[in-house]
Amino acid sequence: VKKELAEGEEKLQPYARDEKLARPWAIPGTPHLEHRIGGLEKENITGNxxxxxxxxxxxxxxxxxxxxxxxxxxxEQKLDSGPEKGDILVLGWGSTYGAIKSACADMQRKGQAVSHAHLRYVRPFPKNLGILLKNFKKVLVPEINNGQLVKIIRDEFLIDAQPYNKIMGIPITKTELVSELEKMLAQ
Structure with missing residues (x-):
């Protein structure tokens, strides 16, 4: 990351931004680059x-x-396994990776159009995530919590993603996911 250092020639405008919305960095102690920092809201450009x-x-x-x-x-978000379009996309993040990978591999061996994508970036999401999600009839989001990700996915992409939540202090298993995927395919 290239940092643009402010010069001490003229008065620093600490909240002036470039096209990336980055501000110039002022090395502490540089004459004429003094400015205020802290938790109070600052005025755009001047920093007052x-x-x-x-x-x-x-x-x-x-x-x-x-x-x-x-x-x-x-x-961009890539599929970890499975077809680019299909019946179900299992969208995971974090420690659910192994169970999702194994469950999807089992379903694919049975000839089911089930795919797996695992998020590595959540805020913001990869630019192509919405398009990827819409390539599937259903989306399942297994989480070891109360479904925070599925709520964000529903809100941001306006799709009826389905939660699979387990909050027992133990991991989601492959068997549990295979059972859930079979139920979803039967609907």
Missing amino acids: ISYEPENHQLMVKIRQEKVDKIANYIP
Whole structure:
């Protein structure tokens, strides 16, 4: 990552941004580059403390745009296994990988159009995730929690992704997922 260092020639505008919404870095102690940091909302461009509602709304929008732009620098989502289009996509993240991989391999050996994708980036999602999800009739999201990811997937992509949640302090098993996939295929 290339950091643009501010020069001490003119007054620093600490919240001026480039096209990537990155701000110049000021090396502490550099004459004429003094500015305020801290938790209070800052005015766009100058960095002065601001209590103005319009400025706050703008700064929140800019922060969201910065997060959204990260998607330009992360790889596209790929399938870990299975066909590009099919009946079910099992979408996982984290420690569910092994159980999902094994369950999908079993279903594929049985001739079922079941695929597996495992997320490595969640906020933001890879740019192509929505297209990938819509290539499948159903999406199953196994999670060892109360379904936080499936709720975000439903909200962001407006698809009826189905949860499989297990909150018992033990991993999801291949057998449990195969059983769930068989139920979904029978519907």
